[in-house]
Amino acid sequence: MAYLLGVVLFALAIFISVCLHEAGHMLTAKRFGMKVTRYFAGFGPTLWSFHRGETEYGLKAIPLGGFVKIVGMTPQDDDADDERAMWTFPLWKRTVVMVAGSVTHFVLGFIVLWITLSFVGVPNPAYDSAKQPAMVTVSDCVPASETATGCAASDPESPAKRAGLHDGDVITSFNGKSVSTYDDLHKAIRAASLGPASLTVKRGSQTLSFSVYLIGAMRTPLDGSSAKPAPVPALGVIWEAPPGLPRTVTYGPVESVKQSGIFTGKLFAAMGGAVGRIPQRVPALVDALSGKPRDPNTPISVVGASRLGGETVEHGAWWIFLNLLVVLNFFVGVFNLLPLLPLDGGHIAIAWFEKVRSWIYVRLGRRDPGRVNYLKLMPITYAVILLFGGVTLLTVAADIVTPVTLFGK
Numbered sequence: 001m002a003y004l005l006g007v008v009l010f011a012l013a014i015f016i017s018v019c020l021h022e023a024g025h026m027l028t029a030k031r032f033g034m035k036v037t038r039y040f041a042g043f044g045p046t047l048w049s050f051h052r053g054e055t056e057y058g059l060k061a062i063p064l065g066g067f068v069k070i071v072g073m074t075p076q077d078d079d080a081d082d083e084r085a086m087w088t089f090p091l092w093k094r095t096v097v098m099v100a101g102s103v104t105h106f107v108l109g110f111i112v113l114w115i116t117l118s119f120v121g122v123p124n125p126a127y128d129s130a131k132q133p134a135m136v137t138v139s140d141c142v143p144a145s146e147t148a149t150g151c152a153a154s155d156p157e158s159p160a161k162r163a164g165l166h167d168g169d170v171i172t173s174f175n176g177k178s179v180s181t182y183d184d185l186h187k188a189i190r191a192a193s194l195g196p197a198s199l200t201v202k203r204g205s206q207t208l209s210f211s212v213y214l215i216g217a218m219r220t221p222l223d224g225s226s227a228k229p230a231p232v233p234a235l236g237v238i239w240e241a242p243p244g245l246p247r248t249v250t251y252g253p254v255e256s257v258k259q260s261g262i263f264t265g266k267l268f269a270a271m272g273g274a275v276g277r278i279p280q281r282v283p284a285l286v287d288a289l290s291g292k293p294r295d296p297n298t299p300i301s302v303v304g305a306s307r308l309g310g311e312t313v314e315h316g317a318w319w320i321f322l323n324l325l326v327v328l329n330f331f332v333g334v335f336n337l338l339p340l341l342p343l344d345g346g347h348i349a350i351a352w353f354e355k356v357r358s359w360i361y362v363r364l365g366r367r368d369p370g371r372v373n374y375l376k377l378m379p380i381t382y383a384v385i386l387l388f389g390g391v392t393l394l395t396v397a398a399d400i401v402t403p404v405t406l407f408g409k
Contacts, residue, residue, distance in 0.1 A: 013325055030055075037055060038056045039055060075373075098344045102344065105330065105336075109327075133172075133181060133182070136237035197211070212235060215234055281297060300404055341381040350372050
């Protein structure tokens with residue numbers, strides 16, 4: 001039930017964010033005096049509508065988005081000769097109206113991020129084995145698989161347990177070399193050889209020395225050079241967080257604004273590269289449909305995102321649920337500004353192209369060629385729609401057959 005609730009809530013949140021995107025266009029257009037005739041949530045048959053002023057507002061049967069009708073978005077529109085047609089307004093006003101949809105996503109994402117940091121909580125940056133001392137919990141065995149959650153009868157006894165280490169011991173040196181963090185210890189063990197090794201341990205106020213005998217275990221490389229396990233030395237310990245160190249942390253309202261800004265900056269820095277790598281990920285989607293394991297770095301659709309939302313609610317990970325909404329809003333905002341029709345970025349690019357072209361022609365003493373004929377661009381527009389539609393269908397299919405998961409479902 002929790003999973004289904006998460007799926008529904010996430011899908012509803014996406015629907016609302018898209019409707020707010022269209023509301024951003026509508027409100028700025030009305031503010032500048034442009035004529036807005038329709039604003040609908042959803043597509044397909046109309047379920048309910050009403051008129052207020054010159055605008056019809058309503059709800060349609062298929063909740064897969066929304067739309068706003070601004071008269072004269074292009075000079076070729078049916079009502080383009082209206083004196084309040086959008087194309088007759090100054091370039092900067094048209095640009096603001098077209099950018100407003102993406103800005104709405106950015107603002108919405110920032111607000112959700114601030115709420116997450118202020119009230120829900122996020123992983124504590126200090127709760128990290130790369131930043132904390134090598135305090136350990138001693139395992140009873142060395143499992144044959146690193147994904148195992150318990151000991152099998154055939155698993156050998158843990159070298160750390162055999163040597164007499166206790167839970168809560170802090171390892172300060174390994175084979176004579178100082179160890180500052182658990183990650184330092186982990187790397188030192190992997191770099192060692194099978195057989196005898198020496199440890200220095202802090203236990204309360206005592207400093208103790210131990211001799212251990214490292215045994216082999218099949219594990220994946222730490223550097224990510226291969227996903228294939230290989231034999232490595234094993235001590236049989238896992239990291240134990242220092243007492244009182246919380247897993248999650250919240251920030252004050254003011255500090256959350258600062259942290260939201262830092263996170264947003266990092267996310268936007270990574271966003272451009274992510275959009276550019278989408279074509280490279282398409283073959284991996286095809287592989288997923290053929291039965292191969294799904295690459296977690298491949299794009300996901302609304303279906304896949306909603307399934308992830310269901311997982312997060314099922315596991316009580318509300319901060320991940322909200323973080324997914326943040327990332328989705330920022331991504332849609334950036335993607336929608338790509339200079340391709342029918343995206344908002346395509347309309348903006350054409351408007352600025354017209355302005356620059358007119359300026360150049362005037363300087364050359366030639367007649368202004370006027371507005372771009374959108375009808376001549378329709379083949380390109382249809383090609384973009386078919387391309388995006390094909391990738392979307394492929395992604396939806398992959399999300400159904402081999403979905404990306406967060407919790408190993």
